[in-house]
Amino acid sequence: MELIVNGEARRFEHGLTAAELLAELELDQRAVVVELNRRIVRRPELDQTQLGDGDSVELVHFVGGG
Amino acid sequence: MTGLLDQPLAIGGHSFRSRLFVGTGKYQSNPAMIAAIEASGAECVTVAVRRVDLDRTREAGVLHHLDPAKYFLLANTAGCYSADEAVRYARLGREAGFNDFVKLEVIGDQETLLPDVAGLLAAAAELVADGFTVLAYTNDDLITALRLEQIGCAAVMPLASPIGSGLGLLNPYSIRTIKKRLRVPVIVDAGVGTASDACLVMEQGVDGILMNTAIAEAEDPVLMAAAMRRATEAGRLAFLAGRMPRREIAAPSSPTKGMAG
Numbered sequence: 001m002e003l004i005v006n007g008e009a010r011r012f013e014h015g016l017t018a019a020e021l022l023a024e025l026e027l028d029q030r031a032v033v034v035e036l037n038r039r040i041v042r043r044p045e046l047d048q049t050q051l052g053d054g055d056s057v058e059l060v061h062f063v064g065g066g
Numbered sequence: 067m068t069g070l071l072d073q074p075l076a077i078g079g080h081s082f083r084s085r086l087f088v089g090t091g092k093y094q095s096n097p098a099m100i101a102a103i104e105a106s107g108a109e110c111v112t113v114a115v116r117r118v119d120l121d122r123t124r125e126a127g128v129l130h131h132l133d134p135a136k137y138f139l140l141a142n143t144a145g146c147y148s149a150d151e152a153v154r155y156a157r158l159g160r161e162a163g164f165n166d167f168v169k170l171e172v173i174g175d176q177e178t179l180l181p182d183v184a185g186l187l188a189a190a191a192e193l194v195a196d197g198f199t200v201l202a203y204t205n206d207d208l209i210t211a212l213r214l215e216q217i218g219c220a221a222v223m224p225l226a227s228p229i230g231s232g233l234g235l236l237n238p239y240s241i242r243t244i245k246k247r248l249r250v251p252v253i254v255d256a257g258v259g260t261a262s263d264a265c266l267v268m269e270q271g272v273d274g275i276l277m278n279t280a281i282a283e284a285e286d287p288v289l290m291a292a293a294m295r296r297a298t299e300a301g302r303l304a305f306l307a308g309r310m311p312r313r314e315i316a317a318p319s320s321p322t323k324g325m326a327g
C-alpha cells in the first residue's frame with residue numbers, strides 16, 4: 001500500500017489504521033493531528049480509521065509561532 | 067502589582083491576569099523560549115500548526131516544552147493566504163489543542179504580511195458559525211474592526227506595524243479610535259520593537275498586547291521579556307491613571323509665593 005504522508009510517497013507492507021500509522025512512525029497520538037484526504041480524523045476514531053492505497057495523510061502538530 | 071490595581075482581561079469567557087500575550091516562534095532554543103515566557107509573566111501564548119518532521123531533523127513539537135496546564139495555548143493560522151486555508155488550519159489547531167480559541171490570520175501579501183481583509187471577514191464568519199472563539203488579526207482600520215465585531219469575533223487584534231518589523235506604534239489615532247468604538251477587547255498584535263513601544267500601545271487604552279519578535283530577537287530575550295512585562299503594566303496603569311493635560315507653557319511645581327526677600 002502506498003500513502004502520501006506529509007507530501008511524500010511512503011510504501012507499507014500491509015494495510016494500516018490511522019492509529020497504526022502513528023505507531024509505525026513512532027508518533028504520540030496525543031500530540032499529533034491526523035488529516036486524511038483533507039478531513040480531520042478525531043482521536044477516538046484513529047483506531048477504526050482504515051487507510052487505503054493512494055490516501056493522502058497530513059500529520060501536524062504545534063510548533064513555535066507568533 | 068497590577069493585580070491590585072487593574073481588572074483581569076476577559077475574552078470569550080476566559081480570564082487573563084496578564085495583558086501581555088507572547089508568541090513562541092523564532093527563539094534560538096526551547097529552553098530560551100521557556101525562560102523568556104516565564105519572565106514575561108504571560109499566561110496566553112501563541113503557537114502555530116505545521117507538519118510533523120518525519121525525519122526528525124527538526125526539534126519535536128512545542129508541546130514537549132510548554133505545559134498546557136500552565137499556559138493557555140492560542141493556536142494561530144499564520145502563513146495562511148486564503149479564507150479556506152485559514153479555516154482548515156483553525157480546525158487542525160482546535161484538534162491539536164485544548165480550547166476553541168483561534169488567532170485568525172489571513173495574510174494578503176508576502177512582503178508586508180498585511181491582512182487580506184476580504185478573506186479575513188469570510189474566514190471569521192465561518193469560524194464563528196463553527197463555534198470558534200475568534201481573535202482576529204487585522205489592519206488598524208476601524209471599519210474592518212467593526213465588521214469583525216459584528217460577525218462575532220471575541221477580540222479584535224489590530225497591528226501596531228507589520229509583523230516582525232519592530233517599527234512600533236505607527237498610528238496611535240487609529241488604535242485609539244478602534245478601542246473607543248468596539249465593545250469586544252482590542253489587543254494590539256504585531257510591530258512593537260522595544261519596551262517603550264509596548265508602553266505607548268497600552269497608554270492608548272487597549273485591553274492587551276501580543277508580541278513575539280521583539281522578545282525572541284532581543285540580544286537577551288529574558289531581559290527583554292521582563293522589560294515588556296513592566297512596560298505593559300506601566301502603560302496600562304498610566305492609561306487608567308489618566309495623564310495630565312499637555313501645556314505649551316511651563317507651570318511651576320514649587321510655590322511661587324513665600325520666596326525669601
